[in-house]
Structure formats: C-alpha cells, structure tokens
Amino acid sequence: MCKFDPPNFNTPPFTPFNMKHFTLLLLLLTFFCRAQEIKVIRGPYLQNFTPNSGVVRWRTDIAANSQVIYGNSPSQLNQSVKDENLLTEHEVEIKNLSPGKKYFYAIISAGTKVGGDETHYFNTVPKAGSTKPVRIWALGDFGNSSKNQADVRDAMFNATKTHKPDAWIWMGDNAYSNGKEEEYQNHVFRVYQDTFFKNLPVWPSPGNHDYAGKHNPALPPYFKIFTMPTKGENGGLPSGTESFYSFNYGNVHLISLDSEAMETDSSYLYNENGKQAAWLKKDLEANKLPWTIVYWHKPPYSKASHDSDTEIWMYKVRENITPILEKYKVDLVICGHSHGYERNHPMVGHTGKSATYDAAVHKKANEVAPNQYVVKKGEGQGTIYIVNGSGGQLGGKQKDYPLKSSVYSNVTEGGSMLIDVVNKKLNAQWICADGVVRDMFSIEKK
Ligand SMILES: [Fe+2]
Known part of the structure; x- marks a missing residue:
C-alpha cells in the first residue's frame, strides 16, 4: 500500500552524505507503513440474521474500507460484499442467502483479513414454520470478567461442541x-470473541446496568454496539425501535422486551397501556408459530437477590404484563436481574405476592412425569417463568427465598440455559459453571 520510488543512484549529485539520509528516510517510511497496518479490535460479530440475510460487524483501530467474503467452505469464499467508505465501525449486510444454511466467511479491511477458517461461519435462520431443530443459548447478568463468567461460558462451549447453538439471547446486565463502551469491550467482547461471537448471532435485551441506572434509550452504548430488528426483518411485528423487538427461528417466536426504557409516550414496560405493552399484544396476536419465548431483564417472580414482592419494576410487570403473556399462551418467560436460577411451575393468574401462590388455583400443568409437561390441543397451558441471572454475577437471596411457586431454585451455582426445540417438543437444561446440569424440563405439544 505504501509506495516509495527510490532515487536514481546514477544521477549526480548522489553522495555518501545524502545516502545516509536516504537510509534513514527508508527506515522511517517502513516504520510508518507498519504503524498504518489496520488492526481489528472488536469482532467479527453477527447480528440481525434472517433466512436470507445477516449483518457482520467489526471495529478497526484506523478508518478503513469493509469487505466480507463468504462461501460454502473456508477455501471457497467466492462471494463478496464491499463498502469503500472509510470507517472504524464496520457493518456489512449480506443479502440473497439461502435459509437454514451454513456459510464460511472472512472480513477484510484495507488488506487486513480475519477469518477464512473452520471457526468463522454463520448459519442463516431456518424459514418461519420450518420444523428444523433450533438450539438457543440463554445467558443473563454476565459481563463482569469474573471466574464464574468464564466458567459458565466454558461449560456451555463444552456442552455444545458437537451441536452448536443457533441463537444467543441475553437477559440484560x-x-x-x-x-x-470499554466495559462491553473488556467484559463482553474480550470474553466471548474466540468462542461464540464469530459464529453465533446475538439477540440482546438490556438491563439496568446497561442503562447505567437511567431510562433514556438515547444514552446507552448498547444501542450503538448492537443491530436489532426494528422492521420485522426476521418475522414478528415491526417494533420501530431497537429497545424491544421480535423475531422467528423455525417454529419458535422470540420476543425481546426492555424493562428499563422510558418509551416515547413516557411509559415503561410495566404500564399495561404503554407503548411496549400495546405492541406486545399485537405481536402476540399476529404470531402463528407453535412456540413462544419472551425475555427481558427484571423478572415478575424472584426471591433471589431481588424481591418481586417489594420492587415496583417487578411486581408491576407481574400485575400488568403476565396476564397478556398468559392470554397468548407464551411457553417460556426468561429474565435476569436476580443473580440465581429460579424456575416456577407452569402458571396462570398468579399476580399476587409469592405467599399467595396456590397450586390448586395457579398451577396449570399436565405433568406426565417429574418436569415433563404435556400440552394437549384445546386444553390451555401455563407459562413457565424463569430467572436465569447467574451467567457471571452470582448470589443473594431474600429471607423468604425460594418463591412459593418454585419448582427448582439455586443461588449458589452459576449457570446458563440451553433450550432445544425439535418440532413439537422443547427441552431445557440449566448448565452450571462446573458443567453439571442441575435442572431440566420438557414441554411436549400434542
Ligand atoms: Fe439488573
């Protein structure tokens, strides 16, 4: 890239004196050229994938052009998308891909290439309604550079070596x-780049720490770092905002909500007539897929490090939002915020405090064997609410822990969830930092 035409040595007056200067100049130029070598300092990471498209992002230390080359194998990256604008934040959308297909790729900025090996690949999303198996990794409250965070990551990496997840959902914080920015760099990108970011699309939700305790979506770096669907790019009703959104994977409809934002109508998630609740109702109404998973940060049911009986963000969402979710037969609700794992019975109508839980009234489960639920057509079902907030942070419980509605709770082990949906069956596991699976359940739809 750096070109230098050497002087003509045969042309006088060329003397030993200016030869010395020339050598010095050459050394300086070599140093300058090396210093200009572009470094990829974040990513590549995968965003907003659909059956036919996806976004690859990365960051360079110096502004440069962007190119993604891709194809059917690392040695056949024969397709290319290029952007000649000089940028440090690179965001390349690849279009005209085939659904449910694996592609290998590499990124290139000004001659610096990353990828082009077996570990740099992306999978496009299976078509909505396809019964192709879908594997989802759910992780909450993680980015703190703790040993627990690294152990939870490694446990999931080892558990999925031969069958990788298709989608990665985050419960916030x-x-x-x-x-x-630097906290995302040090506690998130540094920790997961080599293992997951380069080949697993992330569908995040934000927590109170991502908002720095505030409620204005214009402030958090989160919204600049990630590319969320706002127009229903991957199915679901367009939300018109990156704060909350929905998308599809095969026969699973997923919804990411935002328990922190004050929306443009000054409402929060917990306001039953707020902007988010209104969109949620319409999105659920429009959904025709058999499985629905909804996730956000502050849970409606918890007795771990936060108390859903006393904290307004939690009990108001329980009172005002869980009836909407249950009306539309949402299968799983996964939250974080509390730094433990808490799984409840499939429930309907439990909007009061923990002590008011009455299995005879609120439990709605056809449990054919321990933790194996069967939902028969026309019989209705309960929603399973889970706190999954020990992906990095860990510990803390209320005096009256666990929840009265709890099937299984644990605040001493860190972990994260692996969810497999294969046609009419859903299997969920809670995989702990030491690799042990301490909770499992399944739902079958007949
Ligand atoms: Fe939190």
Whole structure:
C-alpha cells in the first residue's frame, strides 16, 4: 500500500552524505507503513440474521474500507460484499442467502483479513414454520470478567461442541457496571470473541446496568454496539425501535422486551397501556408459530437477590404484563436481574405476592412425569417463568427465598440455559459453571 520510488543512484549529485539520509528516510517510511497496518479490535460479530440475510460487524483501530467474503467452505469464499467508505465501525449486510444454511466467511479491511477458517461461519435462520431443530443459548447478568463468567461460558462451549447453538439471547446486565463502551469491550467482547461471537448471532435485551441506572434509550452504548430488528426483518411485528423487538427461528417466536426504557409516550414496560405493552399484544396476536419465548431483564417472580414482592419494576410487570403473556399462551418467560436460577411451575393468574401462590388455583400443568409437561390441543397451558441471572454475577437471596411457586431454585451455582426445540417438543437444561446440569424440563405439544 505504501509506495516509495527510490532515487536514481546514477544521477549526480548522489553522495555518501545524502545516502545516509536516504537510509534513514527508508527506515522511517517502513516504520510508518507498519504503524498504518489496520488492526481489528472488536469482532467479527453477527447480528440481525434472517433466512436470507445477516449483518457482520467489526471495529478497526484506523478508518478503513469493509469487505466480507463468504462461501460454502473456508477455501471457497467466492462471494463478496464491499463498502469503500472509510470507517472504524464496520457493518456489512449480506443479502440473497439461502435459509437454514451454513456459510464460511472472512472480513477484510484495507488488506487486513480475519477469518477464512473452520471457526468463522454463520448459519442463516431456518424459514418461519420450518420444523428444523433450533438450539438457543440463554445467558443473563454476565459481563463482569469474573471466574464464574468464564466458567459458565466454558461449560456451555463444552456442552455444545458437537451441536452448536443457533441463537444467543441475553437477559440484560450484559456489561457491568454501567454498560460503557470499554466495559462491553473488556467484559463482553474480550470474553466471548474466540468462542461464540464469530459464529453465533446475538439477540440482546438490556438491563439496568446497561442503562447505567437511567431510562433514556438515547444514552446507552448498547444501542450503538448492537443491530436489532426494528422492521420485522426476521418475522414478528415491526417494533420501530431497537429497545424491544421480535423475531422467528423455525417454529419458535422470540420476543425481546426492555424493562428499563422510558418509551416515547413516557411509559415503561410495566404500564399495561404503554407503548411496549400495546405492541406486545399485537405481536402476540399476529404470531402463528407453535412456540413462544419472551425475555427481558427484571423478572415478575424472584426471591433471589431481588424481591418481586417489594420492587415496583417487578411486581408491576407481574400485575400488568403476565396476564397478556398468559392470554397468548407464551411457553417460556426468561429474565435476569436476580443473580440465581429460579424456575416456577407452569402458571396462570398468579399476580399476587409469592405467599399467595396456590397450586390448586395457579398451577396449570399436565405433568406426565417429574418436569415433563404435556400440552394437549384445546386444553390451555401455563407459562413457565424463569430467572436465569447467574451467567457471571452470582448470589443473594431474600429471607423468604425460594418463591412459593418454585419448582427448582439455586443461588449458589452459576449457570446458563440451553433450550432445544425439535418440532413439537422443547427441552431445557440449566448448565452450571462446573458443567453439571442441575435442572431440566420438557414441554411436549400434542
Ligand atoms: Fe439488573
């Protein structure tokens, strides 16, 4: 790239004196050229994938052009998308891909190439309604660079070596303590780049730490770092905002909500007539897929490090939002915020405090064997609410822990969830930091 035409040595006056200067100049130029070598300092990471498209992002230390080359094998990256604008934040959308297909890729900025090996690949999303198996990794409250965070990551990496997840969903509090750029860099990208970011699309939701305790979606770096669907790019009703959104994977409809944002109508998630609740109702109404998973940060039911009986963000969402979810037969609700794991019975109508839970009234489960639920057509079902907030942070419980509605709770082990949906069956596991699976359940739809 750096070109230098050497002087003509045969042309006088060329003397030993200016030869010395020339050598010095050459050395300086070599140093300058090396210093200009572009470095990829974040990514590549995968965003907003659909059956036919996807976005690859990365960051360079110096502004440069962007190119993604891709194809059917690492040695056949024969397709290319290029952007000649000089940028440090690279965001390349690849279009005209085939659904449910694996592609290998490499990124290139000004001659610096990353990828082009077996570990740099992306899978496009199976078509909505396809019964192709879908594997989802759900992770909450993780970005603190703790040993627990690394152990939870390694446990999931080892558990999925031969069958990788298709989608990665986050329960919020992704980067401690204030969701700053450098905190995302140190506690998130540094930790997962080599293992997951380069081949697993992430569908995040934000927590109070990502908002630095505030409620204005214009502030958090989270919204600049990630590319969320706002127009229903991957199915679901367009939300018109990156704060909350929905998308499809095969026969699973997923919804990411935002328990932190004050929306443009000054409402929060917990306001039953707020902007988010209104969109949620319409999105659920429009959904025709057999499985629905909804996730966000602050849970409606918890007795771990936070108390859903006393904290307004939690009990108001329980009172105002869980009836909407249950009306539309949402299968799983996964939250974080509390730094433990808490799984409840399939429930309907339990909007009061923990002590008011009455299995005879609220439990709605056809449990054919322990933790194996069968939902028969026309019989209705309960929603299973889970706190999954020990992906990095860990511990803390209320005096009256666990919830009266709890099937299984644990605040001493860190972990994260692996969810497999294969046609009419859903299997979920809670895989702990030491690799042990301490909770499992399944739902079958007949
Ligand atoms: Fe939180």
